[in-house]
Amino acid sequence: MNEKKNKKKQNRLIMRSAILLVLIAAIGYTIYNSATADDVTVLEVGDKAPDFALADLEGNDHKLSDYKGQGVFLNFWGTWCKPCAKEMPAMDRQFDVFKDQGVQVLAVNIAQSDFEVQSFSDQYGLSFPIVIDKTKSVMTAYNIRPLPTTVLINPEGEIERIVTGEMTEEDIKGFMEEIKPE
Amino acid sequence: MEKIQCQCGHLNPPGTVLCEACGRSLTEKEQKSKLVDMRYEGTARRSQTYNKSIIDKIWNFFSSVKVGVSLIVLLLVAAAIGTILPQKAYIPATTAAEIKAYYTDVYGSVGRVYHFLGFHDMYSSFWFILLVGLLAISLIVASLDRFVPLYRSLKNQRVLRHISFMNKQRIFADGPGADDSLQKAEAKLKELKYKVTTDKNGLLAEKGRFSRWGPYVNHIGLIIFLFGVMLRMMPGFYVDESLWLREGETRAIPEAPGYSLESKGFELETYTGEDDEAVFNEAIDRVGSVAKNYQTDIVLYQKPEDSLPGATDLEKVKESSIRVNEPLKFDGYAIYQMDFRLDELKAMKFQLTNKETEESLGELTIDLINPEKTYEFENGATVNLLGYYPDFSGFENGEPQTATPLPNNPGFLVEMKTPETPDGETSFITIKNTVEPFGENQYKLAFQAAETRDVSGLTIRKDRTLPILGLGGLIFMIGVAQGMYFNHRRFWIQQKADGEILLAGHTNKNWFGLKKDLDQVTEYASLPAYVDQQEEIEKAEKLESEEQS
Structure with a gap:
């Protein structure tokens, strides 16, 4: 009984952490994108230089x-x-x-x-x-x-x-x- | 926290208000109240029950309706403040420094604070996105926290409920019934499209349970909508660019790799006021002119697949015109006619004249977009262009300067050679005046005429997120309709061994409809008359307050 309860508790913690993590990551990514939105298709250091x-x-x-x-x-x-x-x-x-x-x-x-x-x-x-x-x-x-x-x-x-x-x-x-x- | 055992023996999760099995009130507060609180069926909101780890605490925070409402209020207030001063897209400044200066110069210290806090570009400010993001978390967590127990509770409903549950329902009846009351009630309720389940001496009739999912469906729609908005910030999903295109120019289309656009001409037509346009006469008299058409004739080019940016082997895709509300559409992009500027200088015509005799040696035209180096005349005279400054802004160390690459104020440094003056005479010509730096000249370039061209202001749009936003909006509306136009109606009926009938009814909204249903059932199955206990309570309170006054 106690073991089952502990397992349930652990599952709940993992589930909640996962959901919160995904959502926070999405917000972080959105803010990052918006902060760099001035150059929409951004060229970055390390990218291959477009040929011309x-x-x-x-x-x-x-x-x-x-x-x-x-x-x-x-x-x-x-x-x-x-x-x-x-x-x-x-x-x-x-x-x-x-x-x-x-x-x-x-x-x-x-x-x-x-x-x-x-x-x-x-x-x-x-x-x-x-x-x-x-x-x-x-x-x-x-x-x-x-x-x-x-x-x-x-x-x-x-x-x-x-x-x-x-x-x-x-x-x-x-x-x-x-x-x-x- | 420990589980709560009800008198009926059922073990309820901690925080439960009404026993999951029989419906008995489990808290003291609930036991004392006259009517039960049926929100979430008396189940425990899950987050209230566990509050141990930091994750649980964060979860609990977002699960709170108070937090959700506060976030909405914050967003509303922020959005309202964002409308007080114009957003940065609507002010006449482009670079970051100019924008900052503009707010301070025009709106003083208020403008400075406004700009500092990011209200000038609110939808892109990190705190606005953060608030929307927190609201999204709140929507998801609060919905999950309520939906799961509610779903479980409604799925595992028992038919037979304890009397203390039934007599605390708003609709309650209690009294003698006929022998076949239960069967008849079942038949009638089925006829009224209720789903009826029976157990021993009782029945549970239920209709429109799906309306309880309305708010959650609605939230899913909102989340999808917010996801679509989030995608707009990712490269490739959303383009909103502008392009100033001059007549005769070919330009790469911003954010549309491989595509170029050439302007064949811009046209601004106004109403003449003649013939069938006579209706516009009044307006024309009042405002001077009325625009009929703004149009840019364009050619769209695409570079061949194996070709590189900058290469000149462009392939023509199509030739058409862009008019207001009639954009050019290709490959998910739409190019709109948004703005124009008329009569930008394009070429200037001069006459090479002897200053004294005013005799002309001929004319030359300088193309301001692509000037030539040497202009020759029939009689052997030549004019050499030594320097060209399209937007002359003054001298610096004796050197003429240009402020921009656009021919707004062209300046030319020319050397004129004629048979009379074979050594050449130098002159610096602008629209306003002519400077002869090396002494008095015999010849001059006299300005004759100017050719102009128009500039089209175009907007390039692409929005791949529209279907997602549409889907989100649709699901949102389905959720709203589901929750608003349908109601979850339930009746619990029990007949005791002595023939006495116990009846309770509940709906999440539209009690009038529930009573109409019940009236029919009561009549058909000879059930005892029911009481609307809430109305009774209200009546009693009213009476009491009247007596007091």
């Missing part, structure tokens, strides 16, 4: 997957964005250092005209390829909101880090070290 193909100013296609085995420093920018313009020369200098170590810089301009992008590139004498996302499809695929945003992709094609806002030359150097192939 964009043409640069010379009309050459750049496919992200072509750079597999190299670290890719993917920078989204626009000519109107002042912090973007500020970090460009530093990126160019660090690209000079790291390009022989297997780091590629790809600057993705958001839907501006060839003229604007070309004059910007000429003005700053940029040596890395600049591609233009004419329909904002890559921007949408990467869910880029503020500019500049830099996505650091390691040689395995996974996202190593996402940086929003301006970077100093020190930052850029450190990030390139991070994604440099071994």
Whole structure:
């Protein structure tokens, strides 16, 4: 009798704990989702970087997957964005250092005209390829909101880090070290 | 706590008010009252009975109706406060910092507190979701806690109840009956669609027991509804995005991977007031113009399966128009015409003129969306575009700046070369003025005309949770109907050896209907007249208070 009672009590405890746990987990998950709802299909560190193909100013296609085995420093920018313009020369200098170590810089301009992008590139004498996302499809695929945003992709094609806002030359150097192939 | 043994010998779970078997009152309070409390059939709400481990205590907390009602009141108050100032979606600010500043600037310290507490985006604030979640837990726990014992109790009903149970029912009769009263009552009750069970000298007639499940069905509906709302926060279930699309532009559709939309043109039609539109004349006179149609002509593209974002090999899916209330529908998405902006600059036409003679060397048109580098004239003159600043906002270190990528206030740095001025003259042109940085020029670009384009404000919607919300709503309504429009009616009748009839009746609502049924049975089976004991009590109380006054 007592044994039976104890067993019943234990079952009840397990049952109640399970129900409460499931419900609390559901609430927790919902709150977590709502807190991160600003970026709906969130790209996260560790995700595979979505592949894309964009043409640069010379009309050459750049496919992200072509750079597999190299670290890719993917920078989204626009000519109107002042912090973007500020970090460009530093990126160019660090690209000079790291390009022989297997780091590629790809600057993705958001839907501006060839003229604007070309004059910007000429003005700053940029040596890395600049591609233009004419329909904002890559921007949408990467869910880029503020500019500049830099996505650091390691040689395995996974996202190593996402940086929003301006970077100093020190930052850029450190990030390139991070994604440099071994 | 120990089990309670009733005088009849039955062992009841602790907390039971009325013996599960015979119906005798088990608590002192119950024994003293004139009518029994039939809520949950006098069974013990399960959580009241055990209160030992921490889990039991949490369970007990959520099982309380007081807690549930408090949560509902809290939600109501919060929702009411949330309507005092506009939600963030309805204020003219987009970034987090702007929104914060807006509330402080416009509504002062009240706005600051409002924003700080998350009322500006209430449905997404963690405390609102938490409250709704706690309410969901309360619904589930409270329902389980009441449904299980109630179900058990109604399933194991005994036919023969103790007299102390019967004479404390609201409807009670007691008196001599005919020999065949019991059989006749059974026949009549069956005719009235009661389910009748007999035992020795008694019967139990029951109808509409399922109405007792109404509240629980109703709660299941609510839980499903809340689950659907929860799914909205998961990626892929719910999309509500906006897209500003300019005429001639092709843009990837946000949250619709692989799809792009091109605007072929935006059209705003107004009523002319002529012919059969004459009815609008009065309104047109009053307000100036009346819109007839907002329409964006679009082409929908999809990228081929093996193609990548950014690739230009888009496949045309369809060409159609989006009008108000006539969205473009594809693949679970709907794109609505929501807003528009007319006449954004698209191209500007200039004339290259000699300032002195006003002689023109020809015209050039600069496409503001995709400007060219060099413009050549027939007589050998050229204009080179050195810099283009679509939204010129001033100089910084002598460098012209642009605030946005949109051609709101275009500025051009040009170099003009003519046979007369082969070295070239430089000029910085904006809509308002022209600067000649390297001294007086002989030539100028004189503004002639501007081409404009319209912008469509579109909304992209997808809602996979609608069927779930619909199902939840339907079940909720079924539960409401079940509990409201049907009643659980019961009669207990016993005939003692001396022919005396004991009768008790109970329903969870609509006593009038119960009495109508009983009137028919009483007449047919010659049962003793019944008394509505509650009415008697009320009458007595009324009389008493009248005497006192």
